[in-house]
Amino acid sequence: MEKKPKCNIILIGFMGSGKTSVGKRLAKKLSCSFQDTDQLIEEKSGITIKHMFETKGEEYFREYETNLLRELKANLKNTVLSTGGGMPLREQNAELLKQLGHVIYLKVQADTVLKRLEDDLSRPLLQQGDRRMRIEQLLTERAPRYERAAYHIVETDGKSVDEIIDDIIQICIF
Numbered sequence: 086m087e088k089k090p091k092c093n094i095i096l097i098g099f100m101g102s103g104k105t106s107v108g109k110r111l112a113k114k115l116s117c118s119f120q121d122t123d124q125l126i127e128e129k130s131g132i133t134i135k136h137m138f139e140t141k142g143e144e145y146f147r148e149y150e151t152n153l154l155r156e157l158k159a160n161l162k163n164t165v166l167s168t169g170g171g172m173p174l175r176e177q178n179a180e181l182l183k184q185l186g187h188v189i190y191l192k193v194q195a196d197t198v199l200k201r202l203e204d205d206l207s208r209p210l211l212q213q214g215d216r217r218m219r220i221e222q223l224l225t226e227r228a229p230r231y232e233r234a235a236y237h238i239v240e241t242d243g244k245s246v247d248e249i250i251d252d253i254i255q256i257c258i259f
């Protein structure tokens with residue numbers, strides 16, 4: 086029987102770092118709720134994120150992310166929250182996330198992202214230009230910000246979902 090975390094677990098990190106698959110299974114293991122900010126935004130807006138980027142632009146989506154965090158702050162409890170890859174990049178979002186719970190950065194290398202998202206068409210930020218270069222560029226820009234936004238870093242390359250979950254549980258519960 087796993088012990089429950091004292092508060093929420095917030096997963097941040099790059100696209101393809103496993104936030105959603107790890108988050109879902111972690112929540113099940115801890116008998117917590119699971120929420121995913123991308124999914125919540127799609128439900129609230131009634132359109133896909135891809136469509137939102139295309140019709141309203143990235144800034145509109147970023148405002149949606151910030152507003153959603155403000156709403157979640159009021160009533161998030163015993164929840165594993167998986168966030169969109171750009172969520173912690175705004176300073177105010179990073180602050181809000183830290184108030185919500187244990188912020189864990191799932192760190193991933195460009196090669197792993199490239200393999201995992203090889204055929205993916207749903208991420209607007211990866212649709213332009215050479216995909217490897219784009220991933221490397223974004224990862225380099227974002228890594229320091231992910232590190233600043235997190236309380237803990239979990240390396241994910243070469244690990245199974247269960248191994249990643251065990252690392253997170255060690256951090257959050259013991």
Ligand code: S3P
Nearest residue numbers: 099100101123169170171208209
């Ligand atoms: C984004 C990551 C995506 C989604 C949107 C923007 C980003 O979420 O929020 O396409 O800026 O890194 P995932 O990290 O779940 O792919």
